[in-house]
Amino acid sequence: MIASYIKTSVRSIMRNKLFSIINIVGLAIGMSVGLLLIAFVHDLLSYDRFNEKGSRIYRITSNAKFKQGHSSKFASTSIKIDRLIQERVSGVEETTKLQTEFSGDANINGNVIPLTGIYAEPSMLRIFTLPMLKGDAATALHSPNSIVLTETSAKKLFGAEDAFGKTIHINDLDYKVTGILKDVPFFSHIQFESLVSFSTIEPRIVKDQDLLTWGNVWQRNYVYILLPKNLSASNLQAQIDAICAEENKLDKEAEIYLTLLPLYDIMVGEELENSIRPAMPGVVLWIISGLAFVVILSACFNYTNLSIARSMRRYKEVGLRKVIGARKSQVCMQFLAEAVIISFVSLVLSFAMFLVLRPQFIDIAPELLKIVKLEITSPMLLMFIAFSMVVGIVAGFLPAIFFAKVNITHALKDASSIKVFKGISFRRSLVVVQYTFTLIFITSTVIGYVQYKDILAFDLGFNTENILNINLQKNKPEVLINKLKAMPEVSGVSQSRLLTSVGNAWGGFLKYKGLRDSALVLLNIVDENYIPLHGYKLIVGHNFITKPVTKDATSELIVNEKTLKQFNIGNGDLEKAIGEEVLLNNKKLTIVGVIKDFHYSKLDSNIEPVVFTYLTPDAFLTSDGRDGLVNVRVNTDNPIETMAKIQEVWKSVDPVHPFDAQFYKDSIEDAYNELSAMIKVIGFLSFIAISIASLGLLGMVVFTTETRIKEISIRKVLGATAGNLVLLLSHGFVVMLAISALIALPITYIFFENIVLTNFPFHNRIGIVELFGGLLAVLAMAFIMIGSQTIRAAQCNPAEILKSE
Known part of the structure; x- marks a missing residue:
């Protein structure tokens, strides 16, 4: 039976080459966006998974409310909490504190080489999975002025020489290399060239008691805890809340509320000040996922539209299948199999597109390279295949249900009589929805780009032209x-x-x-x-x-x-x-x-x-x-x-x-990188969406022209001009686009004016050009496609078309 489904599906695909090509290309374009999203999410969810105890590791984050009115959330915290947890909180297996402010110039045999690192306690090597190539993990960070190098930094400093046991002169101090670590994996939120024993800076902390104050969350200090197995973090939160309540009464400057943040949620979670590595806020991930879903859904709409539009040609086929005994489930399986096969073919094409789009996508937002790689792995390939099957089933579901309900006695009638939305046919409603999303994408891109350029050109109240800022280092x-x-x-x-x-x-x-x-x-x-x-x-x-x-x-x-x-x-x-x-x-x-x-x-x-x-x-x-x-x-x-x-x-x-220098104008542009990246991503998706919608519209126009070729010929014989025919065939599509515009443009305008631009008190009002520019572009493209097909039909010889009538 499966072989029969496949054979029949392949025959149907080959018999309708144009529509099959439109479906395959449309699905491939949409699926390529899905593959990018899968790779992106896969990378983000891979962070810190190499840690064997990762599910039990938590970072303590700070919600600081300063008594002068300022408040903010920090990834860092006061190092005082480390001691308080050890003294007052029961049920903690291990704690460790870090400070990420070690940097200096290492003097190696007269060569000066910059080196950065983290002040860390010995417990860090017990909590995190950081394999030691040389040295004893238990003692490497115990003594003051001890330093542990990664494999790469050891080669950077000493070349082919064995770095273990050597002495490094940094910032007027001598440090002994007590260990060599394997390089930190890319998908670790903690990145470093070296670890320096925390005991090295303890005399400075004792001398400057401000570093130990409860409200000192500004300094880049981080505290991690390891919980025992089968112990929930919620069991400890009440004890930590009690510490906060007691300390807040004593502090005159700030109220600090601490939260246990799971290790696996650090990179995909709320954006915090003093983060060790740039994180991806969950809301941004949801927005990108939602936009990608809309693009993929648009490609599925194309398949549904064209499949139902071709219903007259396949109505007899389904009727005959039912006459010879086919059940509804078998008809459903036939059309689902056809959709899945098209989806698999599209997967091959979309994978090629993915390889082309991947560097372009990274070029759109180069800062993404700091957090993702988008490299192909075996698990990712399996996810691609599963994704392809899901897309095939989603695309083929409605046509399968549609054809499974065919009444044998009405097998020779037109199936396009399904009505929803007060008289608009089902497939037309899909076109309206598809173009509504497309217009929202395009209009958002235009408005966002214009506002972004206005921000960069805004008068800040001082001059930034031709000013170069040099970091003294x-x-x-x-x-x-x-x-x-x-x-x-x-x-x-x-x-x-x-x-x-x-x-x-x-x-x-x-x-x-x-x-x-x-x-x-x-x-x-x-x-x-x-x-x-x-x-x-x-x-x-x-x-x-x-x-x-x-x-x-x-x-x-x-x-x-x-x-x-x-x-x-x-x-x-x-x-x-x-x-x-x-x-x-x-x-x-x-x-x-x-x-x-x-x-x-x-x-x-x-x-x-x-x-x-x-x-x-x-x-x-x-x-x-x-x-x-x-x-x-x-x-x-x-x-x-x-x-x-x-x-x-x-x-x-x-x-x-x-x-290290940059012109002021470039620094201001970099300051709005997130906004720029979002506009570029939405613009990229807009291009994809309009490409898919245009393919679908082309398919619908071709089908409509083919089914009305005799009507066109008769009208031509009666004196209709090419212009009259274009208006005749385009009328329905223009009405659908008008409905889409009436939905999309007000939604986009309200969204920007009442939500997005409220974050920018000095923004300019949205102009007519930004609001209607995308609509005019879509209308122009639609008329080009409709006109090209209509003129082609109008050039046919009516005698050849009508000779059998």
């Missing part, structure tokens, strides 16, 4: 600045702590007389050249005058208008604000200037209070060295050549670290 800035100023292409140089308007933030607590409590303000540390270089508008007062050499000696403060309004400094008179004293992080400073409001944060935030303090030589001194940026304004007609010259200047100052 812990170098002293003086030598670099002097060499840059000597270049004729450089018209100005300044320094800053961070880059504004790209999502970076650094805050402080400001207090003004008459206010009982301090409040959070955004902060940047800059020099006297920063404001004129970037073209900030100084309304009253003056730029920094004093040039203190230590941060303790700073006395001047420049604020924006929003700061004066929020703290009511000067009672609304900007002039009166000059000379007023405030406390910033408990340090007394005098306001010397007021600048016009600007966008410190990205455009998804309102304008906030911002203050500038003066950059001193010791402003960036930390335990790890120097930090900060040098801002360079370049005036040149050849930016590539100028960049090469600046890079040579950098190499003369720092031959070890690679040149």
